[in-house]
Amino acid sequence: MGMVTTAAVFEQLGWLLPDLATAGVVLVLAANLGSFLNVVVHRLPLGESVVYGGSHCPKCGAAIRAYDNVPVLGWLWLRGRCRDCQAPIALRYPLVEAVCGGWVGGIAAVQLLSGGRNLPGPWYGGGRSGSDVLLLHTDWQLVAVTLMLSAILLTLLVWSLLEWDGHRVSGRWVFAMLLAVGVAALIAPALQPAGVLSQYPLWPQSPRWLRPLVVSALGLLAAVVLGRFGSSVVRQGLLLLGVACGWRAVMVVAGLLPIVAAIRRGLIPQPLAEPESDGTETEAASCGAGLLVWGHPAGVDMVVAAGLHQLAWRWIDQLLACVMP
Numbered sequence: 215m216g217m218v219t220t221a222a223v224f225e226q227l228g229w230l231l232p233d234l235a236t237a238g239v240v241l242v243l244a245a246n247l248g249s250f251l252n253v254v255v256h257r258l259p260l261g262e263s264v265v266y267g268g269s270h271c272p273k274c275g276a277a278i279r280a281y282d283n284v285p286v287l288g289w290l291w292l293r294g295r296c297r298d299c300q301a302p303i304a305l306r307y308p309l310v311e312a313v314c315g316g317w318v319g320g321i322a323a324v325q326l327l328s329g330g331r332n333l334p335g336p337w338y339g340g341g342r343s344g345s346d347v348l349l350l351h352t353d354w355q356l357v358a359v360t361l362m363l364s365a366i367l368l369t370l371l372v373w374s375l376l377e378w379d380g381h382r383v384s385g386r387w388v389f390a391m392l393l394a395v396g397v398a399a400l401i402a403p404a405l406q407p408a409g410v411l412s413q414y415p416l417w418p419q420s421p422r423w424l425r426p427l428v429v430s431a432l433g434l435l436a437a438v439v440l441g442r443f444g445s446s447v448v449r450q451g452l453l454l455l456g457v458a459c460g461w462r463a464v465m466v467v468a469g470l471l472p473i474v475a476a477i478r479r480g481l482i483p484q485p486l487a488e489p490e491s492d493g494t495e496t497e498a499a500s501c502g503a504g505l506l507v508w509g510h511p512a513g514v515d516m517v518v519a520a521g522l523h524q525l526a527w528r529w530i531d532q533l534l535a536c537v538m539p
């Protein structure tokens with residue numbers, strides 16, 4: 215008769231609790247990473263160390279107390295103002311922390327707890343899901359590929375924030391990332407859950423490094439062709455995605471970009487419109503300082519598009535398999 219007893223509800227909760235706790239830990243870790251990324255994006259263009267020196271108020275220089283330095287919440291209970299001089303703290307800082315925790319951390323949590331069910335290929339999803347794959351019988355391949363894909367999303371976020379502030383991302387940094395991700399996939403092919411074509415495994419007899427090599431090479435090629443239609447960080451981000459995830463990921467993300475950019479234009483008012491009195495604020499407000507064309511897909515749109523692709527990767531690949539090789 216569908217009677218649900220209280221005991222049954224508590225039993226269900228008991229099963230869910232480890233999963234909820236695991237998801238919570240991932241989200242909090244990612245939000246704290248977002249707090250660190252704020253420091254990176256603020257200090258890197260100034261040539262300051264991102265490791266040494268605690269956070270301080272850019273206006274009065276007072277050190278930010280440890281108990282105020284909590285991601286998102288710290289900004290909320292300070293009501294967006296410095297505790298010492300009452301100078302407003304830009305909404306952007308808690309926003310980046312929330313995006314990092316909620317979006318990058320959320321995707322990582324879904325991927326880990328679903329046992330990699332969103333990923334294509336035969337390497338993950340051995341039927342186990344929930345915190346079981348993490349805590350009891352850790353699936354290290356899944357943990358490694360989640361760390362790798364999260365690192366790529368975080369890199370895209372840092373690059374797009376630098377672009378938003380009017381800075382260029384150095385070619386050397388991009389090249390180092392491409393090299394690191396490419397070499398990692400060659401050494402541990404399971405880090406790259408993409409096939410050359412939609413059929414797995416393509417060459418059962420071939421050396422293990424051949425598939426990642428071809429996937430990365432074709433991914434780079436697709437990124438060079440499709441990246442011509444976006445900002446410089448879109449170009450650089452597509453190269454990174456190509457090496458990490460292959461040519462189909464590049465095609466899907468490049469296809470999503472104009473849609474995401476159109477939605478972003480509808481949601482966020484153009485920053486150039488608001489004049490600021492403070493000299494340091496105008497620099498951040500004058501979006502892109504010539505690097506960004508407001509109407510065109512930008513790095514920030516890539517963070518959204520690449521995340522959407524990662525969340526639905528397996529099903530997107532299955533859909534594409536119906537129309538492409």
Ligand SMILES: [Zn+2]
Pocket residue numbers: 271272273274275276296297298299300301
């Ligand atoms: Zn202050």
